[in-house]
Amino acid sequence: MNALLPLQMALGAVALGPLASLGSLLPRLHPSWLRYTSLMTSTLMSLLWLLSGALGLILVAAPAPNLAVGGIPLWQFRLDPLSAFFLVVLGVVGTASSLHAVGYFRQLGRTGLRRVLIPLPLFLSAMALLLLADNAYTFLVAWEGMALSSSYLILAQTQTIQARHAAYLYLLVAHLGALCLLAAFALLCHGNPLAGNDFSALTHEVLAPGLAQAVLLLTLLGFGAKLGMAPLHVWLPEAHPAAPSPVSALMSAAMLPMALYGLLRIDWQILPPEGVSWGLVWLALGLLTAGFGVLFSTLQRDLKRLLAYSSMENMGLILVALGLARLFVAEGSPTLAALALSAGLFQTLNHALFKGLLFLGSGSVFHSTGTVDMGRLGALIRSMPQTTLLMLIGCLAIAGLPPLNGFASEWMLLQAFLLAPQMASGTLQAILPLTAAGVVLVLALASFAIIKAFGLSFLGQPRSIYTAHEAGLWERFAMAFLALGCIFLGLFPGLAIHAISAVNVLLLPGNSLGIQQPWRLTPISPERASYVPGWFLIGIAVAILLTFLLVWWRFGRPLRRVPVWSCGFRGARTARMQDSPAGFSQSLLRIFQPIHHGRIQPDTASKELRVELADPFWVGLYEPLQRLALALSRQALRLQHGKISSYLLYAFLTLVVLLVLVR
Amino acid sequence: MRPFLDLFSLLSILKFLAAWMLLLSFALLAQRRLLSLIHLLAWQGITLALSTAMVAVLTGDRLLWVSATLTLSLKGLLIPFLLHRLLRRLQVRGDVEMSLNVASVQLLGIVLVIFAFALAAPLAGSLPAATHGMLGIALAAFLLAFLMMITRRKAISEVVGFLAMDNALFFGATSATLGMPLIVELGIALDALIAFLILGVFFFHIRESFESLDLHWLEHLRENQ
Numbered sequence: 065m066n067a068l069l070p071l072q073m074a075l076g077a078v079a080l081g082p083l084a085s086l087g088s089l090l091p092r093l094h095p096s097w098l099r100y101t102s103l104m105t106s107t108l109m110s111l112l113w114l115l116s117g118a119l120g121l122i123l124v125a126a127p128a129p130n131l132a133v134g135g136i137p138l139w140q141f142r143l144d145p146l147s148a149f150f151l152v153v154l155g156v157v158g159t160a161s162s163l164h165a166v167g168y169f170r171q172l173g174r175t176g177l178r179r180v181l182i183p184l185p186l187f188l189s190a191m192a193l194l195l196l197a198d199n200a201y202t203f204l205v206a207w208e209g210m211a212l213s214s215s216y217l218i219l220a221q222t223q224t225i226q227a228r229h230a231a232y233l234y235l236l237v238a239h240l241g242a243l244c245l246l247a248a249f250a251l252l253c254h255g256n257p258l259a260g261n262d263f264s265a266l267t268h269e270v271l272a273p274g275l276a277q278a279v280l281l282l283t284l285l286g287f288g289a290k291l292g293m294a295p296l297h298v299w300l301p302e303a304h305p306a307a308p309s310p311v312s313a314l315m316s317a318a319m320l321p322m323a324l325y326g327l328l329r330i331d332w333q334i335l336p337p338e339g340v341s342w343g344l345v346w347l348a349l350g351l352l353t354a355g356f357g358v359l360f361s362t363l364q365r366d367l368k369r370l371l372a373y374s375s376m377e378n379m380g381l382i383l384v385a386l387g388l389a390r391l392f393v394a395e396g397s398p399t400l401a402a403l404a405l406s407a408g409l410f411q412t413l414n415h416a417l418f419k420g421l422l423f424l425g426s427g428s429v430f431h432s433t434g435t436v437d438m439g440r441l442g443a444l445i446r447s448m449p450q451t452t453l454l455m456l457i458g459c460l461a462i463a464g465l466p467p468l469n470g471f472a473s474e475w476m477l478l479q480a481f482l483l484a485p486q487m488a489s490g491t492l493q494a495i496l497p498l499t500a501a502g503v504v505l506v507l508a509l510a511s512f513a514i515i516k517a518f519g520l521s522f523l524g525q526p527r528s529i530y531t532a533h534e535a536g537l538w539e540r541f542a543m544a545f546l547a548l549g550c551i552f553l554g555l556f557p558g559l560a561i562h563a564i565s566a567v568n569v570l571l572l573p574g575n576s577l578g579i580q581q582p583w584r585l586t587p588i589s590p591e592r593a594s595y596v597p598g599w600f601l602i603g604i605a606v607a608i609l610l611t612f613l614l615v616w617w618r619f620g621r622p623l624r625r626v627p628v629w630s631c632g633f634r635g636a637r638t639a640r641m642q643d644s645p646a647g648f649s650q651s652l653l654r655i656f657q658p659i660h661h662g663r664i665q666p667d668t669a670s671k672e673l674r675v676e677l678a679d680p681f682w683v684g685l686y687e688p689l690q691r692l693a694l695a696l697s698r699q700a701l702r703l704q705h706g707k708i709s710s711y712l713l714y715a716f717l718t719l720v721v722l723l724v725l726v727r
Numbered sequence: 728m729r730p731f732l733d734l735f736s737l738l739s740i741l742k743f744l745a746a747w748m749l750l751l752s753f754a755l756l757a758q759r760r761l762l763s764l765i766h767l768l769a770w771q772g773i774t775l776a777l778s779t780a781m782v783a784v785l786t787g788d789r790l791l792w793v794s795a796t797l798t799l800s801l802k803g804l805l806i807p808f809l810l811h812r813l814l815r816r817l818q819v820r821g822d823v824e825m826s827l828n829v830a831s832v833q834l835l836g837i838v839l840v841i842f843a844f845a846l847a848a849p850l851a852g853s854l855p856a857a858t859h860g861m862l863g864i865a866l867a868a869f870l871l872a873f874l875m876m877i878t879r880r881k882a883i884s885e886v887v888g889f890l891a892m893d894n895a896l897f898f899g900a901t902s903a904t905l906g907m908p909l910i911v912e913l914g915i916a917l918d919a920l921i922a923f924l925i926l927g928v929f930f931f932h933i934r935e936s937f938e939s940l941d942l943h944w945l946e947h948l949r950e951n952q
Contacts, residue, residue, distance in 0.1 A: 708885070709826060712877045719873070723846055 067125040070116035071143040074151060074196055075131070077112035080105055081189025088181040095174045099166060102181040106162035106188055113192055114155025120148025121563045130198055130262070140262045142198035145566035146333070149409060150195050150325045152563075153416045156549060157318040158188050160542045164424045165310040167538030168431060179220045180308065187213040187314065194322055198262045200249040207245060207326075211238035211290075214319060217311045218303050230302035237299040241289030245326075248282035251275055252334065266334050276335055280342055283330045284349075290323035292376045293383065294353040295681050301360070304372035305436070309427020312368060316375040317420040321412050324382060332571055337390040340492070346387025351499055354380025354506045356681075361513040362652050363662065363677055365645040367426045367436040370517050371419065374462070377510055378415045382408045384503060385477050388484075391492065393572065400483055402568045402577040403587055407476035409564045414461070414469045414553065421458035421546035422517075425451060428535035428543070429521060438520040438645045439672065440528040447532035452522045454543040459518045461550040463511040467597035467604070468554035472585055474507060475595055479587040509652075516648050525639040555597050558582040646675045737785050741902065744778040745864045748898055749840070752871040755891055756836050756878075757829050764887045765810045771894050772802030779901050790909045791901075798897070801916055806890060806923060813927055814883065817934060825878050832878055836871050843867035865899025882933060886926050893919045 084105040088098060120143045128144035143151075162184075169180060190209035197203035215238070218231040250256075252266055261269075271279065285296070292300040304312045337343065357376030364370040385408030392401035428451050429444060430436050445452040461468040481500035485493055535543075553560050558580035565577060580586055586594040630637040646653070646664065653662055653675060661678040703714070751771045758764050776799035783791035825832065840863075847863035869892055876888035897915060 709877050709880070712873070716870075716873050716877060720842070720870075 067123070068129045068131070070119040070123070070148075071129045071131060071141060071196070073112050073119075074116040074143060074192060075141060077109040077116075078189045078192045078196070080109050081185040081192075084109075084185035085182045088178050093174070095172065095177055096170075098174065098177055098181065099169060099172075102185065103162045103166045103169075106165075106185050107159055109185070109188055109192075110155045110158030110162060112155075113151045114159060116143065117148045117151030117153075117155055118563075120151065121145055121566050124566050124569070137201045138199065139202050140198035141196045141202070142262070142264075143196060145570050146325070146328060147195045149413075149564065149567050150321060151192065153321055153413055154188075154191050154195065154318045156413075156546070157314055157416050157420045160420055160424060160546045161310040161314045162188075162542075163545070164313070164427065164539050164542035165308075167536035167542075168308065168310055168427055170536065176221070180217065180311075183213040183216040183220070184311070187217060187311075191318060191322055195325060198264075200253055200261070203326075204242070204246060204249060208242055210319065210322065211235065211242060214311070214315060217315075218307045220311065221308045222306060226302075227306040230299070230306040234299040234303040237289050237296060241286040241296070244282045244286035244289070248279045248286060248330070251279050251282070252330075263329065263334060271335070280331055280335060283327065284345070287323040287326045287330075288349070290326075291320055291379050291383070292353065292357070293349055293379070294356055295685060297353065297357070297376055298679065298682055298686060300376055301369055301372045304375070304423075305366055305368035309368070309423055309430060312372075312427070313420045313423035316372065316423055317416040320375060320379050321416065324379070324386070324408075324412060327386065328571065332386075332390070337393045340391055340394045343387050343390035343394055344495070346383055346390060347495075347499060348387075350380045350383030350385075350387055351502050351506075352380070353377070354384060355502060356380075358506045358509040358513060359652070359656055359659065360677065360679075362509055362516065362649045363660065363675065364513075365437060365439055365675070367429065367438055367441070367517055367521060368423070370438075370513060371422050371426060374510065374513060375415070375419055377506060378411065378419065381474075381477070381503065381506065382411050382415070384499065385411060385480070388477075388480055388496075388499075392480075392484075395492070398572050398574050399577065399588070400480055401572055402565075403476060403483070404480040405568060405571065406561055406564045406577060407473055407480055409567060410476060410557070410560055411473040413560060414473050414550075417546050417549045417553065418458045418461040418470060421543055421550065422455065422462065424539065424543050424546070425455040425458060428539045429532075431539075432532045432535060433530045435528075435530070438517070440530075441521040442524045442526040442639060442642065444522045444532055448522075448534050450540055451535045451543065454540065454547045455518065455522065457547040457550055458543075459514045461554065463514045464507055466554075466595075467600040469550050469557065469560075470554075472554060472557035472560075472595070472597065475585065475593075476587055477503065479593050482593075483588065512649075512652075516645070520643065520645060520648060524642045525637075527639045527642070527644075555601065556582045557585045557595075557597065561585065644672060646673050734785070737781060741778060741781045741785070742860065744774055744781065745861055745898075745902060748774050748778070748868055748895075749864050749871075752868040752891065752895070753833065753836060755887070756832055756871055756875050759825070759829075761814060761881065761883055762811075764884060765807050765814065768810070768887050768890055768894075769803055769807035771891060772804075772807065773799065775894055775898055775901075776803055778898065782901055794901070794909055794912050797912070797916060801920070802890070802894060802897075806919070809923065809927070810883070810886070813930065817883075817930060826880065827878050832874065836874060839870040839874060840867040843870055861902040862899060865895050865902065868895035868898065871895075882926075882930050886923065889922065889926070890919060 084102050087105075088102050090098075124145055128142050130140065130142040132141070133139040165180070165184070169177060172180070187210065190206050190213055194203060194206035194210060197206055212235075215231050215235045218234060219227055252269075252271070253261055284293075287293075289296040304316055307315060331337075331342070354377045357373045357378075357380055361370050361373035361377060364373060385404050389401045389404035389408065392398070392404055426436055428448070429441065432448060432451075433441060433444070435441065457468070461470040464470040464474045466472075478500065481496060481503065484496040484500075534540075559582045561577065561580045562582070565580075568577065583598050584590075584594060584596045628637060631641065633641065653660075653664070659680060661680065661683070663676045664673050665676060666672075667674045748771065751767055751774065755764060755767050755771075758767060776795050779791060779795035779798055783789075783795055827835075843866035844863035847866050850862060872888050872891035872895055875891065876885050879885060879888065893915065897912075900911075
């Protein structure tokens with residue numbers, strides 16, 4: 065088979081994106097035609113990426129296939145295992161989101177549809193182009209395209225003041241990040257990013273140590289802004305809930321990992337990890353992001369905001385895994401580095417599956433009930449049983465329960481931590497167990513948050529009056545696709561690890577993770593901490609069956625139906641007797657009060673307690689910056705008072721000063 | 728061709744013209760009446776043309792004669808004539824208000840001349856010995872014209888100041904380096920003419936909006952009163 069074929073296939077799919085966007089502009093197209101053709105094209109594109117990514121991971125060619133188009137500027141493309149892995153992530157999420165969107169946008173008219181369907185294929189294409197880019201120019205163009213098209217998508221459905229604010233904030237942070245990246249690439253390419261140096265040429269360049277540090281810092285800021293890394297995360301919890309759900313799923317499950325890809329490409333492949341310090345920085349920032357994200361996730365009332373903060377937590381965990389891998393490389397233990405790196409990448413894939421699923425599900429809930437406010441939802445299991453089942457799979461996966469996929473990657477990460485003391489030096493021996501404890505705390509809180517999300521929305525009694533209906537066929541199909549993915553990767557984690565090993569070979573001096581059997585996860589050796597999800601599945605099934613039989617045999621005959629005990633409360637059982645979102649996380653609200661400065665305020669209109677949270681980074685970092693900027697601008701405004709003679713005086717004084725200085 | 732004047736007297740004439748140029752700059756700075764300002768500008772243009780002609784005699788460069796003719800017709804005659812007509816059509820009368828009194832502006836001007844000569848001194852080493860003082864004078868005339876723009880309030884006097892700056896630059900280029908390429912000169916002349924046209928259009932707009940050419944009305948245009 066031609067080695068170039070996967071790359072050509074992926075590029076062909078990239079080219080379809082702009083065509084689909086242009087196609088949406090055709091006049092007099094019936095809305096449903098418009099919807100089907102455009103979204104089916106998106107699905108086709110995503111499937112092509114999935115296929116080419118999978119081919120790229122399986123058929124690893126010795127020099128990665130590459131292509132170049134154009135003179136100046138030169139577009140260069142390459143498909144190596146790292147790109148291929150992230151292409152698979154993009155393909156999976158893109159397919160599911162496009163299919164879900166067919167159902168989700170079914171009530172939109174032509175204008176509303178165009179708002180979505182013009183930027184959506186461009187967004188997908190930009191992400192794929194980013195992954196295939198092989199020089200600074202192509203990379204930066206794709207990066208900007210991704211930011212621009214997604215900010216249009218945030219505003220596609222709601223143009224409220226909050227949504228516009230969210231889109232503006234997103235664009236602002238994205239551009240700050242892009243500026244950092246531009247500076248980083250300018251340093252990398254010796255001031256000329258347009259010179260057609262492909263990435264492999266950059267790898268061989270030797271940078272001055274100070275310059276390399278600057279590039280590492282700038283890229284961390286640039287990619288961190290997109291990743292939702294802790295001080296730069298402010299846009300994330302605003303933008304994700306504002307966007308339509310298929311877009312939220314794409315942004316959370318596919319776009320955030322693009323920043324991880326960038327970190328791996330620039331900070332790992334081009335500037336190979338040397339020394340411990342940057343590994344520690346990644347570790348610390350990752351843990352901060354994860355802890356912050358998960359804490360805020362538990363306190364949310366809005367389902368989509370909860371999921372958005374949970375994305376932040378997952379990105380933080382992945383950053384922790386990558387930082388750990390970096391530390392291991394610096395410490396000279398490639399086996400453990402491979403373990404941590406695989407854990408991070410596997411978690412990325414898993415996050416794409418279950419977070420995509422949960423965001424799509426929240427979209428179906430919104431479509432069906434008109435709200436994602438958990439203080440209004442409840443008992444969706446009765447009106448949307450199939451959606452509930454699919455969401456349950458996603459929730460179990462994200463909560464990290466075996467035998468689903470979330471457990472497998474988290475298990476690997478924890479194993480990497482547990483094996484650390486054998487290798488690491490003194491300071492690290494002290495730091496790593498603490499970090500591991502932090503990670504475990506994060507995982508526990510993540511389960512708490514997801515129980516809150518599922519329990520309040522799908523179980524119990526409805527907290528307000530609405531008529532919910534089951535999600536449409538397309539929506540359920542898309543969710544089932546992702547749910548099957550969760551189950552499949554949960555049962556056969558070895559397959560994913562085997563595929564990831566191609567990336568390990570690319571990024572690490574040697575891949576020593578050992579051969580994996582598909583049904584079994586072997587972190588280091590079969591004797592130590594290896595995990596067979598199949599046994600778990602059988603065990604759980606047997607336990608459930610036995611309990612059911614026991615209960616049925618002991619209490620089940622004859623079946624009695626009685627009123628539910630209403631806690632001694634006389635009169636009717638009401639929905640208000642259930643936990644409210646604020647009530648559910650009351651303990652965390654109180655324990656972590658110094659961090660989130662949450663205030664509980666009674667809302668007299670709805671007779672509820674409402675929680676107002678304040679982001680400490682916003683209050684402590686952004687607001688002072690904002691005040692400073694405003695004060696400076698006010699001072700600058702003094703210069704502008706409309707007198708031409710003063711303006712001339714400014715010019716005159718500048719001239720005189722320059723003349724004095726230059727002579 | 729044997730020069731009809733010897734080198735020494737030619738250079739003397741050139742130096743005299745330079746001094747005359749500086750004197751005219753001071754006169755521009757001091758003059759309150761708009762009509763006289765335009766006359767002074769015309770004189771400056773004529774001086775410029777004469778000095779270019781002197782340089783042409785001195786160096787024997789034929790193209791400089793073209794340049795001198797162009798300067799005379801454009802800066803000595805056409806632009807003052809246009810300004811004159813503008814003044815009549817806009818019916819601006821009376822004195823120019825100045826934001827500083829004449830005496831202090833003149834004193835400031837003297838300080839600027841000293842500054843300009845101090846600046847030009849190290850540069851003069853690279854120039855022909857005969858034209859040592861010229862660069863200082865040109866720079867001084869430039870700064871004086873700038874100062875004039877700063878101290879005036881009426882729009883027309885701003886234009887006069889701008890054109891005087893242009894003259895000073897031109898003088899510096901031709902006298903100090905003994906001639907410059909015709910193409911550069913043509914470009915500068917065209918720029919000055921275009922700037923003049925644009926400003927002329929602006930005058931009408933300013934007067935239409937504010938019913939005055941006094942520039943302090945423009946202060947109302949700023950944001951955030």
